[in-house]
Amino acid sequence: MRREEILVEIRDVMADVLGIDADAEDVTEATTASDIEEWDSLSHIRLLVAIERKFKLRSRFTNSEIESLKRVGDLVTLIEKKTSA
Amino acid sequence: MIPNMPLHHVGIVLPSEEDVATMMALLGMQEDYRGFVPQWSALCIFAKADKGSLIEFVVPNGGPLERFNKGAGGVHHIALEVADLAETMRSYEAQGMKFLEPAPIKGAGPFLCNFLSPMFTRGTMIEFVQPL
Numbered sequence: 530m531r532r533e534e535i536l537v538e539i540r541d542v543m544a545d546v547l548g549i550d551a552d553a554e555d556v557t558e559a560t561t562a563s564d565i566e567e568w569d570s571l572s573h574i575r576l577l578v579a580i581e582r583k584f585k586l587r588s589r590f591t592n593s594e595i596e597s598l599k600r601v602g603d604l605v606t607l608i609e610k611k612t613s614a
Numbered sequence: 615m616i617p618n619m620p621l622h623h624v625g626i627v628l629p630s631e632e633d634v635a636t637m638m639a640l641l642g643m644q645e646d647y648r649g650f651v652p653q654w655s656a657l658c659i660f661a662k663a664d665k666g667s668l669i670e671f672v673v674p675n676g677g678p679l680e681r682f683n684k685g686a687g688g689v690h691h692i693a694l695e696v697a698d699l700a701e702t703m704r705s706y707e708a709q710g711m712k713f714l715e716p717a718p719i720k721g722a723g724p725f726l727c728n729f730l731s732p733m734f735t736r737g738t739m740i741e742f743v744q745p746l
Contacts, residue, residue, distance in 0.1 A: 548684045569678040570714070574737040592710070595733055 558602030
C-alpha cells in the first residue's frame with residue numbers, strides 16, 4: 530500500500546476509536562497525540578489494536594514499537610514495513 | 615510475577631454521582647466509603663455487596679477518565695490485592711513494564727494503589743492495591 534492509502538485507513542480507524550473528526554485537514558503525518566485531546570494512553574492502545582485488525586497485520590505491534598510511535602507518520606511507516614514484509 | 619493475587623475490587627466509571635446512586639439502588643448495594651483521588655481527577659465511591667465484593671464507582675471530574683468509552687462510562691478496571699505494592703512494582707519493572715505513576719499513590723480508601731500501563735496488557739486496565 531502507498532503511504533497516502535495507509536493514512537486514509539488510519540484516519541478511518543481514528544475517527545471510530547477516538548470519536549473525532551479525522552479528515553485530511555485534521556490528521557496529517559505530523560499529527561501527534563498531544564494534538565488530539567481524545568488520544569490518551571488507553572485510547573492509544575485501543576487505536577493500535579484496531580489498526581492491527583484493520584490492516585490484518587500478522588505480527589502485532591511490540592511494546593518497543595508502541596513506545597517509539599510519536600507521530601501519525603511513524604505509524605504509517607511501521608504499517609508500511611509490516612504490510613510489505 | 616506475584617502469585618495468587620485476590621480480586622480487591624472492580625472499577626466502573628459512571629458520568630455522575632446520580633448515576634452511581636441509581637446503579638447502587640439497582641444492585642441493592644450500600645456505599646462503604648468514598649474519596650477524591652487528584653491523580654485520576656476522580657471521585658471514587660466504594661460499595662459493598664451482601665457477600666462483600668467491592669465495586670468502585672469512579673466519577674471523573676475532568677481528565678482522560680471523563681472520555682472513557684466516549685463519555686458513557688462502563689467497566690474500567692480490575693484491582694488485585696497485593697501485600698507490598700512497591701515490591702510488586704519492582705517485580706514488574708524488572709520485566710521491563712511500567713506503571714502509570716512512578717510510585718504508589720494513596721487511594722480513595724485505606725490503601726495504596728497504582729496501575730500497570732495498559733501498553734503491557736493491550737488495553738486492559740489492571741490496578742494493584744495494598745491495604746493499609
